[in-house]
Amino acid sequence: MNEHDRLTRRLAAMLSEAQDAVPPATDVMTAFRRRYAQARRRRVRTLAVACAVMVVAATVLIGATWAPGSRRPADLAGPVRGDGQIQVWTLRSQSRVSALRACAADFSRSADIEVDIASYPNQRYQQQLREALTSTDPPDIFFHWGGGGMKEMVRAKQVLDLTEALRARPQVANAFAPEVLTAGRVDGRQYGLPASGVEPIMLFYNRRVFAQADLRPPETYADLLALVDAFKARGTDPLALAGADGWSELMYLMYLVDRIGGPRPFADIAAGRPGAWSHPAVLQAARMARELVERGAFGRDFTTLRYDDGGSSGRLASGQAAMQLMGSWEYALQLTLDPDFVRDGDLGWVPFPAVPGGAGDPTNVVGAPGSYFSVSSASLDAEQAVDVLFSLLTCNRYVDALLHAGEVPAVTDVAARAAGTPHAEFIRSTHRLVAVAPSSTLAWDQALSPTAGAALNANLRRLFALEFTAEQFAAAMSEVR
Template sequence: MRTSSTIRTRRTVKRGSRTAAVLAAGALALSLTACSGDDDNGGGGDKGDQGGASKQPASSVTLPKLDGETLEVAAVWTGTEQENFKKVLAEFEKRTGAKVTFVPAQDPIINFLGSKIAGGAPPDVAMLPQPGAIKQAVDKGWAKPLGAEATKELGENYSQGWQDIGKVGGKQYGVYYKAANKSLIWYNAQVFENAGASEPKTWDELLDAAQMVYDSGVTPFSVGGADGWTLTDWFENVYLSQAGPEKYDQLAQHKIKWTDPSVKEALTTLAQVWGKKDFVAGGASGALQTEFPASVTQTFTGGDQPKAGMVYEGDFVQVNIGETEAKVGTDAKVFPFPAVGDTAPVVSGGDAAVVFKDSKAAQALATWLASPDAAAIQAKLGGFLSPNKSVDASAYPNDVQKKIAEALVAAGDDFRFDMSDQAPQAFGGTPGKGEWKTLQDFLKNPKDVAGAQAKLEADAAAAYGG
């Protein structure tokens, strides 16, 4: 499952703004510190109030009557994430009279859509997790520009940066319905307490905390290496903080090669965790068989003797914590990804609604997904973050989630977008290929920095066209 991402600034927004990154990172750190430990709710939100859709206030968004219309929405979401999104679709059905069917898609979704289109049955709307996938859909003539109402709703509720990453050739194609803060490390509070470890602010402090956890008898890190995207996220946080935003933008556009010394430095730094004996649960072979959801649940199952003390990933980790007995803010706590270089990284990703059938119903659904009402429904259910600045923070189910959401909105245009999501999907978003595969191989053999660089560059050159 490719789930949305960490707060990183997209290459088209305030390129090279180190000051912006510092401010955004500082806001995130302050917000998480302010809410640490005072939350009573689990990651799934208020489990006694999951009905959701019908309890939302009357909407200001104008939706047409669509009695008798049918739509299909495709996304790679599964489990709780899919069920919560279906509540948002149910409210759209209630307000318009349309019937919406959720179509489970496979990664990479662009390939799934290609097969559906070849068979003459494209979905009306698809949720695309990469700007690169949006561009591919536009280049192939599949995606349709947003209509006037959807564009108007988007303009009222989103910062310019979030609008821009949904544009191709100056036209608006994507509504970033869901965002992710991917610069977070979640930890088992009891494990840290037993080890005498505190929340680190720098990479060296992270390594020290990890050693303390190890010395207490618990493996420090859980890594969901079976899902290659988790490994690209690790790399991107280290690279952004260490190399800086200017280099990050250049690498994201393949204006510098993956054989650049800055990539060598980042991989060497990653190897301090991935290559450290007994620092990763199950070792490399175990991590490569561990999918992302299990990497979370094994960190918060087993009381103070879990399989690992920490797990890196975005705010959406809360959905999986909600499947355990741990409670966010008490048993499960979080700190910003530590500074590897001068400043802590701030990276984001997201899922954009893109129209594939230019119909009144499809455009209405895009308009709905750009509204604060739609986002508030899923926000209340937990494990979800919206870049929609008109969503009231009170919609989120716990203090941790509220503060993460407030930090995202406060960052405005000052974020870096997930690098692999900006790349052509063949390089940055395909299981078993490109960056995902090479970083999985690097997890297995972290000593082969030069080999990993050479393979990354060869695959990037092919995907970017030289």
């Protein structure tokens, strides 16, 4: 197909798009409704620009090539702008979204461009994002969890390479903690910038419940098992667990594997090495997870609880459960669900306990470094989107909002900035937990491909429901490609 044919087909496709303002019947379109109201006007402008580009390219620049990820001929002088609007997708978090919108408003006033912050609940966000990125109208900037999902987006050429833009503005790169910035790279190129704080998984506990029972938080796994028995005897669920969400069960497997075998077993899994899922550390960890269920560690109805609706966290705050293994975002969630629980000093936290005799360092952490924002390679205003992204993530209001929400921003001066904030104790201890860790492993379901991550969480639900033995779990995961 010659260039003229390609240009003609492109024009026909855009004409067809302009005629059809009704979105296809997918779940993500609920989130698009507001945007499609604007799109009726937007597509007329976009089509006008596209037609002009097509005519010039077809009559003057025959033979010009398309730049990867671009919506205009690469040799055409001057940028082709979109509709004067940058769309940002993020997770629903009141404090974070409010700060982003305030920073976006400041940017819009100075740059004469509208920045629209759209927020979505966590439960189906990944599926919504996958559908959006393959549509004709993806968000310009979007939140994601890095890892294997980001690698797939890079391979599909769905995300913009930010490497040169960061080199041109070193003050932006220097604002972030190096280890977190590094995790946003693929093959040495920067595709993601830290969206939130570092997010290690830790063991939260209800200090009031522990004090009433005259008990102390665990330092070793044997201590944890003793606490399970003690709280069960008192009629308290030892550990709150959102068992309807496989990713919450994954936290136990990840830490147990790391404590038993160190980071190597999962490194082999991530590399796709044969037999990696049957590593002795993985099998032992899966057996220990089943033993927790059989011991009654999670109560009777944990398989019905979801994290997003506050089910498990509510039990921790109310004293129905004594502990919960969760990411550091639990602190911020409790501030929203039950502020007095935090302000009264009843929420405590410790690292996951050591497993005596294990090869893993007990100061290793899993779950860090956090989440990311990227720019869509299909953005009609890519240069402007990069400017918006850099401005939002280095905006003092945004960083301060994370601190005041009890999150730990991935910035180099977090310790100094945390001083004097209401949550300084938690921020400093969480920052220290990550800073001293010899190994920090990204959550497995994010480090692996989306397909493997989904299968992992589904198979974990079966393991924790006692439908799978450790060996059956390993065999099921070995079949996932």
